[in-house]
């Protein structure tokens with residue numbers, strides 16, 4: 001059995017950043033920007049009014065001052081002339097500030113009769129003008145790699161970047177194994193259960209930028225598993241679920257070996273997740289997850305998500321463990337790193353009593369995994385304990 005950190009290092013070595021492809025802006029949300037991109041325009045491209053009002057010379061701004069209104073500047077239709085002494089231009093939010101003007105008096109501080117403008121209140125010190133290039137300038141860069149958020153997409157749009165270089169999405173083949181499994185919505189026989197892991201992992205990996213494919217459930221025969229693995233051949237990552245342990249019907253190790261898998265390790269000193277296996281099969285990285293539902297999902301968090309980040313050109317971890325104070329005592333840990341379902345509530349960590357790796361209800365209730373190193377001594381209420389958010 002190897003340690004969690006050795007297993008993670010080995011798994012990360014099985015994958016590499018995927019090629020860069022160019023996608024239309026609308027398809028780039030949630031993707032990883034592969035190369036820095038730069039603005040080829042200023043925003044705003046001209047000094048722009050931030051308010052509706054009148055553009056004047058700042059030196060002339062004072063209460064009771066009067067001006068002749070000589071024209072209008074609207075968004076999309078600037079005023080072509082120049083503002084001279086004693087003159088004002090009606091201006092609207094987003095419109096170019098005309099030459100000669102350097103102050104916008106908001107209309108609430110004025111009164112107008114015909115073309116005669118009077119400042120009726122003390123205008124504040126703010127000139128209400130957004131400088132040319134005040135948001136970004138030609139050459140302002142959006143750095144890579146980064147997962148493109150909605151705000152990033154808006155920024156790229158403003159920069160007039162219509163095509164975006166991103167890493168290809170990792171394709172992941174998900175293969176559940178076992179005669180006991182049927183798909184959600186089907187009618188299970190008396191000895192059957194629903195294949196839940198496939199769907200939990202599908203959701204987890206999709207949210208992390210992958211393109212998972214759910215393959216037909218492999219039955220507990222070598223030929224069925226072989227067939228599923230053949231269908232998975234072109235995936236960047238093949239994930240089998242179940243059949244990883246030592247039982248007579250646990251076929252994954254044997255069949256993948258016959259298919260030429262180069263095995264990197266089998267068994268990790270962690271709980272849940274001990275019978276994890278990994279290697280390469282053809283051009284794909286392969287991870288054999290344990291079948292217990294919580295084991296599969298925890299291994300997804302600890303191992304599959306960092307692998308996906310590497311494939312998308314990111315650093316492997318999106319969070320370092322944080323610490324919180326225990327809400328109660330905890331007994332000593334055994335010889336494996338234990339990822340314990342827990343709930344972080346008002347800064348206190350409540351670690352659930354029942355850590356049965358078959359109980360999805362407790363995983364759904366958890367918002368954190370408390371991390372106990374091997375042989376961690378008993379911990380008392382109020383002591384700090386490491387955790388990650390899930």
Ligand SMILES: Nc1nc2c(c(=O)[nH]1)N[C@H]1C(S)=C(S)[C@@H](COP(=O)(O)OP(=O)(O)OC[C@H]3O[C@@H](n4cnc5c(N)ncnc54)[C@H](O)[C@@H]3O)O[C@H]1N2
Pocket residue numbers: 176177178180181193194195196197198241242243244245246247250272273274275289290291292293295357
């Ligand atoms: N004698 C031993 N028995 C077991 C050991 C051991 O070391 N010695 N390890 C235990 C641990 S720890 C785990 S974890 C499990 C892992 O077993 P497998 O990976 O071989 O998984 P299965 O036996 O196929 O299934 C275990 C459990 O999970 C259910 N399952 C499987 N696939 C799915 C799925 N896609 N969705 C929902 N549930 C699934 C399956 O029905 C079983 O109940 O082995 C222990 N045994």
Ligand code: MOO
Pocket residue numbers: 270271272273274275290292295296357
């Ligand atoms: O490792 Mo198993 O995953 O403890 O239930």
